[in-house]
Amino acid sequence: MTADSTVASANRDVVVHSLTNYASLAVVGGEHTVVIDEPREFDGEGTAPNPFGLVLSALGGCMAGTLRGIARQGGFDYDGATIRLSLRVNRPTSGPLDPGERELRISRIIAQVTVRGDLTAEQQDALRHGIETCPVGNTLRRALTLQESVAFEAAA
Incomplete structure (x- = not known):
């Protein structure tokens, strides 16, 4: 490939x-x-x-699903998980009309994951690895290609 x-x-x-x-x-x-x-x-x-909130939601949903998938694959269960996500941005902004908004980006995401249940050290390691490698997290940690095309149509 x-x-x-x-x-x-x-x-x-x-x-x-x-x-x-x-x-x-x-x-x-x-x-x-x-x-x-x-x-x-x-x-x-x-x-x-807002859009950034949805990015965090997507990451948290991916982490939660990955945890459940790893537990099922490993033949064990846990009582539940809470994933608290927050972000930091590269610059202050006053909103969509702020010219600096065009340069705004997420510079850091902080994920605090709490898994509840009686788990062995091996199960904890497997779940920790899942958090570190969920697909949305993989996408955010690595560069990706964003291809845009813009078309304009006359008003009807």
Whole structure:
């Protein structure tokens, strides 16, 4: 496989439609919808998670699913897990109208994972390894290629 090769993914495409103000509606795989909005302090309505919140949610969901998968694969169980995620950004911003917003990015994500249950040292190691290698985490830790194309249509 070359560096430019891709592998087909079982994940589903997402189509995002703009709504009013800074809100949008993401349709995942044609089946599920997620509203996205900016907080009030950034001129949004605060009706839903902001995009960075969804990035953290995706990472936490991946970690939680990976933990459960490793436990099932290893033939053991645990009582539950709590994954607390926070982020740091590279610069302050006052919201979408701030010119510096175009340079804003997540510079660090902090994940605090608590797994509850009676686990052996080997089981703990397996779960720790899962947290360190979940697919969304792998994506965020390594460089990826983002390809964008923009088309403009005249108003109807």
